[in-house]
Amino acid sequence: MFNFDNIYKTLPSSLFTIQDPIPVKKPKLIIKNRELIKELGVDNIDFTQTLSGNKIPNGAEPIAQAYSGHQFGHLNTLGDGRAILLGEHVLSSGQRFDIQLKGSGRTPYSRGGDGRATLYSMLREYLISYAMEKLNIPTTRSLAVVSTGEDVYRDMAEMGGILTRVASSHIRVGTFQYVAMLGNLETLKIFTDYVINRHYPELKSDINPYLALLKNVMNKQIDLIVDWYRVGFIHGVMNTDNVSICGETIDYGPCAFMDIYNPKTVFSSIDRFGRYSFENQKNIGGWNMARFAETLIPLVDNNQDVSLSLINEVLSEYKALFEDRWNVMMASKIGISNPTDSDFQLISSLLNIMEDNRLDYTKTFRNLILKDEPLLKDWYKKWELRDINKDLIIESNPAIIPRNFIVEHVLKEAATYNNLNPLNDFLEVLENPYSDDVLDYYKNPPERVDENYKTFCGT
Helix, strand or coil, X not given: CCCECCXXXXXXXXXXXXXXXCCCCCCEEEEECHHHHHHHCCCCCCHHHHCCCCCCCCCCXXXXXXXXXXXXXXXXXXXXXXXXXXXXEECCCCCEEEEEEECCCCCCCCCXXXXXXXXXXXXXXXXXXXXXXXXXXXXXXXXXXXXXXXXXXXXXXXEEEXXXXXXXXXCXXXXXXXXXXXXXXXXXXXXXXXXXXXXXXXXXXXXXXXXXXXXXXXXXXXXXXXXXXXXXXXXXXXXXXXXXXXXXXXXXXXXXXXXXXXXXXXXXXXXXXXXXXXXXXXXXXXXXXXXXXXXXXXXXXXXXXXHHHHHHHHHCCHHHHHHHHHHHHHHHHCCXXXXXXXXXXXXXXXXXXXXXXXXXXXXXXXHHHHCCCHHHHHHHHHHCCCXXXXXXXXXXXXXXXXXXXXXXXXXXXXXXXXXXXXXXXXXXXXXXXXXXXXXXXHHCCCCCCCCCCCECXXX
């Protein structure tokens, strides 16, 4: 059973709307995450009826959360337009998780949308979030996917799906922007204190907990994005409504993993100018933190000039902090534990060779131990002079990522032909992404990479 304790609903009512999920005709459980079910202790629920929204579980108090978001640089008022937060599930340890149904029908924030999602897109989020968790990258997780038995209409009619998303919370930078836009200082303080108490309770005794909150959220975002770079992940839609305050990867719409190393890689069909390209994710991370900081100005100090000075001092550290952690991460990818300036030059030269010769990002790093790439012959000679930790290379570089051609194949089989075998096989492989003990099909890039490959929100 779920053990709900719904504190978010005690916040000012302007931050959410009470809303039940809209029932569906013929729900069918497509896939469930047995490992997560066990972790949450919810193995005895009626998965089909509960996770389709047809049955409200005991203790649930369904709401749609309000938030705003800078979407490609433009601030909009948004909110859960197709998702319902059933409640906050609390473990015996005291750990708290949001249980959200995504694709569960219209809400007051739907803005003309149908509130539904395609089965394909929900299975995609299930797959990618599963892979990210196994890659040891902070992420929301997927408990299950249910088909609705009803068509949704995008470019064509597709089967509808509902994903049960589990997160430390669904509080975003965009949530803070929404609260700040309300213009009520008391509401902003109540909300921010709630966030500190929920996610950063150690900050309550800090001399300036609101400034400390900015520092902590910024540090978590730096760590997260550096981890994305480690595995070649491109989020694709780093709007402020997709930036989790607790530092988890959230919203997997147009994301994808890079094959050929090209820092300008963009997969999202709507990112026409490369705002969220692979190389620009670090810059957007800093931009998003500046937007978060703006919401805290009234809280950091009563004097706005003092507040701005303190905040700008924190934000000014972003670039150097990011660069330091990125350097350490990249050094670990080539097996160096304590990098020096000459090691950073070695990393830079490797990336230049990879880009110039269109080498595969994942395979090149993973296979450094084998020294089997002719184009790196001279580079290997310089690298061998270092004190190389081969175990560190293996720990830092996955052998398996959700390559686009495999993702498309297994999802098409599952969503279009009701054949779950390829998806289940791939999920089993993804359980151990740092192991080489798997078929080459899952490890190797395709013979010909589709360089025009585009991703779509597809929801």
